Amino acid sequence: MRNNKSMSLMLQFCYRRIALLTTLLLIGTFYSFAQKKYVSANHYSFSYPLTWKVIDPQVLNATVKSNELQNANYEVGFKLSNDTSQKIHYPYFLIQHQVANIDFEKLSFTATANLVKKKFENEVLSYRSSEVDTSKVKLVKFDSVKIDSLNKAVSQTLHIRVSGTREIIYIKHAFIGRFGITVLNYYLDNDKGRTLIPELVKINSSFVYDKGYEPITLIKPPKKHGLINLLIAVAIGTVVFFAIRYFSKGKA
The missing domain is CATH 1.20.5 (Single alpha-helices involved in coiled-coils or other helix-helix interfaces)
Structure with a gap:
């Protein structure tokens, strides 16, 4: 029992x-x-996992002003949901949207992508110049710039050393729109951050511009073969009509 x-x-x-x-x-x-969706006033959107959340704009602005980040205007930032601090800790990603100062509609994607590629390469050079305080940030190595013609994007991965010891993976992923460029800047810890890369790939895959703002090469041109088919049908019909009349008269 x-x-x-x-x-x-x-x-x-x-x-x-x-x-x-x-x-x-x-x-x-x-x-x-499960995912959330970020919809920008700059006519683009993307989905991101619930494990991420939007960084408080005041915290983001304070961090930028303290020179902990590159001098740039960021529209929004994201960090892990379990990060409850009032500071930005790795990993996180920040988004920049830049309206084009040239007419993208007159350029091919290749020409536009090469402009972005050149911009990325110049930023790499800035790490080696006096523009960056090397006691705080030092470029360790960097990959070549990659142009993704299918998804209309340009990307590059850099490895930077922060505060002398900590190595960070910095991934820049720029989407080229019809009227501007949107750059997703990912900052990951070299050790733990690598496990998050599949999530970042999904975020990039979900990125879309609103209708009318997508890359010009992705906008389908109007179909011209419809009119051509109509003209061919009319021509064939005319020939058949006169052929019937001709043979009808012959029999009479």
Whole structure:
């Protein structure tokens, strides 16, 4: 009798453990697939996991002013949801949107992408010049700029050393729109941050410009073959009509 009671208690314990593990697994699965959507007033949007959240604009502005980041205007920033501090800690990503000062509609994607590529290369040079305080930030290595013709984007990965010891992965991913460029700047810890790269790839994959603001090369031109087919049909119909009349007269 005592053995049966012990067995019953053990089974109850096992069932509870299984239920708890199942619940945790379901919650983890929900958070891995559930996403939010960021919609910008600059006519673009993208989805991001619930494990990320928007950085308080005041915190972002204060960080930029303290020269901890490059001198730039950022529209918005994101950090991990479990980061409750009033400072920006790695990993995080910041977004810049720049309206084109030239007419993108008159340029091919290749020409526009090469302009962005040149801009990225010049930024790399700035790390090696007096523009950047090397006691705070030092360029360790960098990859060549990649142009993605399919997704109309330009990207580059840099490895920088911050405050003398900490190495950071800095990924720049620029989407070329019809009237401007949107750059997603990812800052990841060299050790733990690598595990987040698949999430960042999904964020990039979800990025879209609003209709009318997408890259000019992605806008489908009006179909001209419809008119051509109509003219061909009219011509064939005319030939058949006169052929019928001709043979009809011949029989008469």
